[in-house]
Structure formats: C-alpha cells, structure tokens
Amino acid sequence: MTQDGPSVAAIVLAAGSSSRTYPMHKLLAPDATGLPMIARTLRAVTASRASPLTVVLGHRAAEIRTAALTDRQAGCTPRFVTAPDHACGLSRTLAAGVRAASAHPGVAGALVCLGDMPLIGTAxxxxxxxxxxxxxxxxxxxxxxxxxxxxxxxxxxxxxxALLALTGDQGARHLLHRHETTMLQVAAGPEIAADFDTPARLADFARCFTDG
Incomplete structure (x- = not known):
C-alpha cells in the first residue's frame, strides 16, 4: 500500500530449506482453504501499510514464488529477490531483503516477517x-x-x-538484544510466537482458516 511521506518496507523471509518438515516444504503446505502457507502470510502483509514488499527466496525458489502468487485476494504483487548465499545462514537471507529495501530512499524502516508465521495479522x-x-x-x-x-x-x-553486516544463522538476535531496551513495544497476542516448523504443526496449520 502506498502512502505519502516516509514508509516502512516489509521483508518476508522465505529462503530456508524447511528441513524439519521434509519432504514437505512448510511454505508450500496448504491451510484449510487450500492456500499455501507463504500466500497466507503474504495476504496480511499486502493488506497492510507496508510498502514496498520484498519476498526473499532461496531453497526451491521457483516453487515458493509460484505458491506466493496463488492468492487472488492479495493486495499487491511483491517483488521477489533470491539470496544466492542463503545456505550460509539466515543472516544472508535477511541481508538480501535489507539491500532491496535500502534501494528505496523514502523507506524509514523495514518490517522483517517470517514466511512461516501466517497467523500474524494486518492490524x-x-x-x-x-x-x-x-x-x-x-x-x-x-x-x-x-x-x-x-x-x-x-x-x-x-x-x-548493522543488519547487512550480520553473519551466521542467528539472524538479528544479537542486534536485537543490544537495542531491546530502547526499542518501542507493541502489545500483541500469542501469534507472535506461533510458527509451523514440524510435521505436527503443519497438521495444525491444515486446520486453520476454515472461514477463508
């Protein structure tokens, strides 16, 4: 969604190998309506104020991209970038998204979303x-x-x-720890810790969103 003045970009990380749910890739797993997890995650982001939106691909990139574009209710079409060094860890996937957001001078910040957290809502x-x-x-x-x-x-x-300089597979955890005392806080529900990264959790996801 476009807006006047500074904007906040959204970066959706979708490059992982999903090894814990092999042979199913969690981002391709369908919910109760048949919508793939990555598309369900993107539905909330595309309906939000975030702009621009970048999805970072890596493992099984073509399949994830196709699944991401299956939602007819999506508010916009995201930009897709591929992290060529995604196998080196989450930090490299994050860096690819941050580089994409940095290319827009009007962006004041970036919301980093995980592709396997489809319960996060637009609100x-x-x-x-x-x-x-x-x-x-x-x-x-x-x-x-x-x-x-x-x-x-x-x-x-x-x-x-600082985000671009991160290394390894820990993402921005250490950077967050360094700045958490001055970070702003927003009250939220349990969905902020609800991911779907095991076969049992994928079975739970298959029963989500029965109302569409």
Missing amino acids: LIDRMIETFLAHPDRPGVMPMHDGRRGNPILWSRALFP
Whole structure:
C-alpha cells in the first residue's frame, strides 16, 4: 500500500530449506482453504501499510514464488529477490531483503516477517508501523506478549548497515538484544510466537482458516 511521506518496507523471509518438515516444504503446505502457507502470510502483509514488499527466496525458489502468487485476494504483487548465499545462514537471507529495501530512499524502516508465521495479522503490522513512524528516532519496534518478544520485528533504516553486516544463522538476535531496551513495544497476542516448523504443526496449520 502506498502512502505519502516516509514508509516502512516489509521483508518476508522465505529462503530456508524447511528441513524439519521434509519432504514437505512448510511454505508450500496448504491451510484449510487450500492456500499455501507463504500466500497466507503474504495476504496480511499486502493488506497492510507496508510498502514496498520484498519476498526473499532461496531453497526451491521457483516453487515458493509460484505458491506466493496463488492468492487472488492479495493486495499487491511483491517483488521477489533470491539470496544466492542463503545456505550460509539466515543472516544472508535477511541481508538480501535489507539491500532491496535500502534501494528505496523514502523507506524509514523495514518490517522483517517470517514466511512461516501466517497467523500474524494486518492490524498488528499496521500498529507497529504507526508506532514507529510516530517515533522514527527509535531503533525499531517489537511485539510483546506475556512479557516476551516475538516476530515480526521492525528495524529503523539507521540499523540497516548493522543488519547487512550480520553473519551466521542467528539472524538479528544479537542486534536485537543490544537495542531491546530502547526499542518501542507493541502489545500483541500469542501469534507472535506461533510458527509451523514440524510435521505436527503443519497438521495444525491444515486446520486453520476454515472461514477463508
């Protein structure tokens, strides 16, 4: 969704190998309506204020891209980029998304979303963006539930260089720990910790969204 003034980009990370759910790739798994998980995740993001939207691909990139485009209700078509070094860890996938967001000078920050967290709703995304844009001098925004942080995380553009410099498979965990005392917080529900990365959890996902 476009808007006047500074914007917050969305980066959806969808490059992992999904080894814990082999042979099924979790992002291709259907919900109760038949919609693939990656498309369900993107439905909420495309309906939000986030702009532009980038999906970072890697393992089984062509299949994930096709699945991501199956939702006729999606608010916009995302830009797809492939992280050539995605096998080196989550940090490289994140860096590919941050580089894409950095190319837009009007972007004040980036909301980093995980492709396997389809329960995250548009309302939470918009609330995080609104909170950040009201206080753009802060390092970002994190959602909280029962005193614990979760995903997605919104990062200020000021931290893009630090995000690009990350290495390994830990993502931005250490960077978040360094800045968490000054990060803005938004109250959220248990969905901020609900991922689907085991066969049992995929069975749970297959029963989600029975109302469409």
